[in-house]
Amino acid sequence: MTQEEILSILGPVDDDFVAELMATGASAEELREAWSWLHSDDALMGQGRALPGSRVAELIDLLETHDEDE
Template identity: 45%
Template sequence: MQRVTRDDVIKAIGPVDEVTIAEIIGTGATADELAEAQAWMVNDEPLMNEGRPLASGRVRELIDILAEFESSEDEDGKAASPATDGQV
C-alpha cells in the first residue's frame, strides 16, 4: 500500500492547514486507513455492530488528528458567529 499524499488528504477532508496535512502524512498511513478513520469519526456504532475492534495504531492516530482538526474548526466557527443577545 502507498502512503497517503497531500492530495489524498485534501481530497478526503477538504481544505486543511499545512500542519494538519503534515501530521496526517507523518503517521505513515495509507488512503484506506484515512478512509477508515473518517468512517469511525462519522459514526462508530455501525462499525462496532459489525464486530470490529476499536480503532488502534495509525487509524487511532488519524482519528485523534481529525478530531483535533474538527474541534479547532468548530471553535473558529463559533468565534466568527454574531452574538444573538440571548434571542431566539
C-alpha cells in the same frame, strides 16, 4: 499518503494539518477508516468490525483535535 488523497478524503484542510497527517506514515485507507470511525462509529461497531488499530487511533485523535480547533 499524498496531499491529494488527504484532500479527497477530508476536503479542504490547511497545509500544516496535511503535513501532520502525512508525518504519521499512515495510508489513505487508514485515514478513510479513521474518518469513518470518527463520524459513524456506532455503525462500524454494529457491523462487528474490530476496534481501530494504533495508527488509525492516532489519526482519529488528530482528526478530533483538528475538528475541535475549527
